[in-house]
Amino acid sequence: MLSLDFLDDVRRMNRRQLYYQVLNFGMIVSSALMIWKGLMVITGSESPIVVVLSGSMEPAFHRGDLLFLTNRVEDPIRVGEIVVFRIEGREIPIVHRVLKIHEKQNGHIKFLTKGDNNAVDDRGLYKQGQHWLEKKDVVGRARGFVPYIGIVTILMNDYPKFKYAVLFLLGLFVLVHRE
Amino acid sequence: MFFFHSLPLFALSPTLAYVICQKDFTGPRERSDLGFITFDIKNIFDWNVKQLFLYLSAEYSTKNNALNQVVLWDKIVLRGDNPRLLLKDMKTKYFFFDDGNGLKGNRNVTLTLSWNVVPNAGILPLVTGSGHVSVPFPDTYEITKSY
Numbered sequence: 001m002l003s004l005d006f007l008d009d010v011r012r013m014n015r016r017q018l019y020y021q022v023l024n025f026g027m028i029v030s031s032a033l034m035i036w037k038g039l040m041v042i043t044g045s046e047s048p049i050v051v052v053l054s055g056s057m058e059p060a061f062h063r064g065d066l067l068f069l070t071n072r073v074e075d076p077i078r079v080g081e082i083v084v085f086r087i088e089g090r091e092i093p094i095v096h097r098v099l100k101i102h103e104k105q106n107g108h109i110k111f112l113t114k115g116d117n118n119a120v121d122d123r124g125l126y127k128q129g130q131h132w133l134e135k136k137d138v139v140g141r142a143r144g145f146v147p148y149i150g151i152v153t154i155l156m157n158d159y160p161k162f163k164y165a166v167l168f169l170l171g172l173f174v175l176v177h178r179e
Numbered sequence: 180m181f182f183f184h185s186l187p188l189f190a191l192s193p194t195l196a197y198v199i200c201q202k203d204f205t206g207p208r209e210r211s212d213l214g215f216i217t218f219d220i221k222n223i224f225d226w227n228v229k230q231l232f233l234y235l236s237a238e239y240s241t242k243n244n245a246l247n248q249v250v251l252w253d254k255i256v257l258r259g260d261n262p263r264l265l266l267k268d269m270k271t272k273y274f275f276f277d278d279g280n281g282l283k284g285n286r287n288v289t290l291t292l293s294w295n296v297v298p299n300a301g302i303l304p305l306v307t308g309s310g311h312v313s314v315p316f317p318d319t320y321e322i323t324k325s326y
Contacts, residue, residue: 078248102243104243
């Protein structure tokens with residue numbers, strides 16, 4: 001039976017092999033972190049990949065779609081672009097389209113957004129008294145996307161038990177797997 | 180990936196344009212210029228993607244702001260829908276409020292039609308159609324109409 005084979009393997013591993021496996025695991029985690037940080041540098045965005053959480057951009061994006069963002073300063077914000085932004089004081093990023101921009105000579109820009117699937121613009125979502133968004137509110141511009149894949153992240157968020165189960169299985173697999 | 184079966188072409192003709200000045204009830208409460216434009220759109224391109232997000236935007240310069248862009252109208256065209264549009268006498272979908280009073284007498288308001296291509300998966304390009312149309316606003320406020 002599968003479970004008995006696993007236990008046998010664990011017993012056979014001696015201490016040194018266990019440390020080796022733990023180091024291996026550490027390497028994988030570090031590499032993943034480095035790739036993520038590298039993406040942050042290349043794209044200029046603090047969050048280069050985000051999951052769409054609501055249906056306000058349907059039928060283009062649905063809950064669970066994955067978006068790839070860039071946030072280069074040289075790319076000016078223009079109408080029609082899909083921006084991911086955070087409202088001051090709120091954690092959850094919002095993915096909507098730029099509806100209106102007013103840019104001064106010195107480059108300072110204020111803009112308004114609206115979800116494709118919403119009837120009205122986002123002024124109701126902004127802070128009390130806030131009429132415009134500014135560059136500092138932007139996390140990134142959506143440049144590409146992949147459908148469905150982000151559902152895993154949403155599931156892990158909504159069902160913490162699922163998240164722990166996934167992490168536990170991953171950890172177990174890496175520790176027990178012999179090369 | 181996506182391919183245009185033929186060059187994207189469209190014909191855009193504004194038919195009426197005037198400005199009034201009033202409190203911007205969509206947000207900032209200052210009195211700003213509110214522009215009204217009606218237009219015709221005709222497009223004749225074919226495509227093969229999940230969705231096209233079409234939008235008509237007005238671009239202009241004012242004393243207050245070096246660059247202003249306002250989306251006046253948009254439409255989602257889904258794969259399978261008839262891609263040929265013939266729209267006449269369209270009113271702007273969104274309020275054309277300026278940030279200030281820069282619409283009155285503005286001779287250089289440029290209308291362009293652009294679209295965001297949404298593939299089934301992949302890059303999300305933003306394409307601007309070639310050919311813009313200029314809409315000159317009159318030098319005085321329209322006193323016979325209000326909102």
